[in-house]
Amino acid sequence: MAAEPRVWILSRGRKGDLDQMLALVNALGWPHEVKTLRFAGPEIPVLSRLLLRDKLSPPWPDLVLCAEASPSVIAREVKRRSPGRTRIVCLGRPAGSAANFDLVITTAQYRIPVAPNVVELSMPLAARREAKTTASPDGPIALLVGGPAFPDRLGATEAEQLAADAMAYAARKGKLLHAQTSPRTPAAAIAALERTIIAPHRVEVFGRGENRYQQLLGSASEIIVTSDSVSMVADALASGRPAAIYPLPQTQDMTWRLGEWLYGNAVEAPKPLFAPVRALFDSGLIEAAADRRRLFARLVREKRLSWFGEPLVPPQPEAAGLDLARAVETLRALMG
16 A cells, blocks of 8 residues: 555535544545535435435545545445445444444544444544633633533523523632623523623624634633533633533433433343344444533543533643544554
């Protein structure tokens, strides 16, 4: 194999997933080409090969990177047609079993069982970023507010409680509270925040005027992030400020409990009677909901952040570089 493998990045255009794959391949320094996949009709991973609009053709690459369910199915098809020459690597969670891939680089929320070809990082990959400045003890407390993301809830009631808790916390610290909403924050939640967070504290609403998100990260003395968003947590950790997770209330309905029970007995701690259910998970016909709390719990154990209300820990902005370095080392070993 050549010293620098030829790489295809299969993407459906989702920025977060594409950014992860670009961060990895740029750190490796390998030549790459982004293949943007378009599918006819709704996304149905098991039918991805039939629904793909623009068919891929040789010469096949040495390596395919993917990060979503449907692209992971197409990656397997490229490997089959290469034949077997192409290595396939999935970031996050593939459709079906991790055993179908040469390497899966994942994080705790996807709950992929331990295997020789599975590498679990502390956080999703990101390009190396330096802390913007040293945190000022006199800076405001930043409250980064996301939106509802199953099973986490964030409506008017939850936002009002969040604002009250954050205001009380800021009062105990003797600091100002600056809340920043996101594109996913519902209107009812924004209204509740604006009713509860009053001057001299303030609420910055995404889409109203200048986007001051990065300025807030740079001026804050500490950051509170709602538990619905891994990307905002990554931003908080990279800022060099102490960070804490505010756990939103969750909806753990019958559908959620059934899914947890099936996944636990069929995949995480497999029992013989659940072999047919395991086959459904392995084929990608069904999948378990991501559990962001597992990822946050790992970061708490590693003393990279805290739960809201617990003592803050010193920031470790350089830790993201360790995740990237581990992924690079593992991929170089695979392709070597």
